Amino acid sequence: MAWQRTIPFGYRMRQGEIECNAAEAAAVKDVFARYLQGESLQRIAEALTAQGVRYHQHTDCWNKNMVKRILENTHYLGDEQYPRVIDEKDYLTAQTLKEDRNSYAPCIVDMKIRAKAVCARCGARFRRIVKNRKTARWECENPACGYMLHISDEQLSAAVNALLERLANTPEVLTPRVPTSPVTSGSAQRIANELTNALNRGTESEVYLRTLIFACAAERYNELPDGSLQHKTDKLRQRMEAGETLPAELLETAVRSIRVADPDNIDLELVNGQRIGKEAADV
């Protein structure tokens, strides 16, 4: 009897066709949701074991590798043979998180901060490399730039929170403004980089490459002046003017990127092109 499953977890064969196995597909969605919320592979494995979901017939005990295989399985994006289980955005986010998670040290820098951190010198994604929280090392993802910086998680969180507080006290800066130059967002850049890497590896499936290309195009499209985004920030500004403080929502909606130059020079670039930070304070 084979110990490997012949059909990927989440699917089953019926009359010669592969279809979703409802219970397993729900577990796959749960794995992605938990992972995107920051749970470790080990914790997800424990949760699945506790839920009594079986990976294969021989055991109901999950391990980290089974969870990892699920996060890496491109079939969940859907193709000619397999129905879609996970949407592209979640799948891609999980892939970009994976490299950052090979660590035992807890990460106290909020995922939202990490998702928006960019190198202040060149605008490429800024990645947290060494996860010792006292001296976390960050590196620019752009090899041509290679900027590197040590900043503790506490310092970075404190700096970003102080800027968010300032933003909350000056909601008028969220007033729409026509951007002076097109900006490439961190996430479009990130996907473009992954596409280059995937093409270089030469071993990726066509589905995965196609997904990256579409996702990159979608991100760039999102950077076009967007009425709904303006509407969202307008709403947010109105709520702030009415006295609400919304740091998490502010970061999510109003901040395009966190530009990190050094511990004393961190700026927030807002979706309307305005900056909040040292430079902005001098203007």
Ligand SMILES: [Zn+2]
């Ligand atoms: Zn850089």
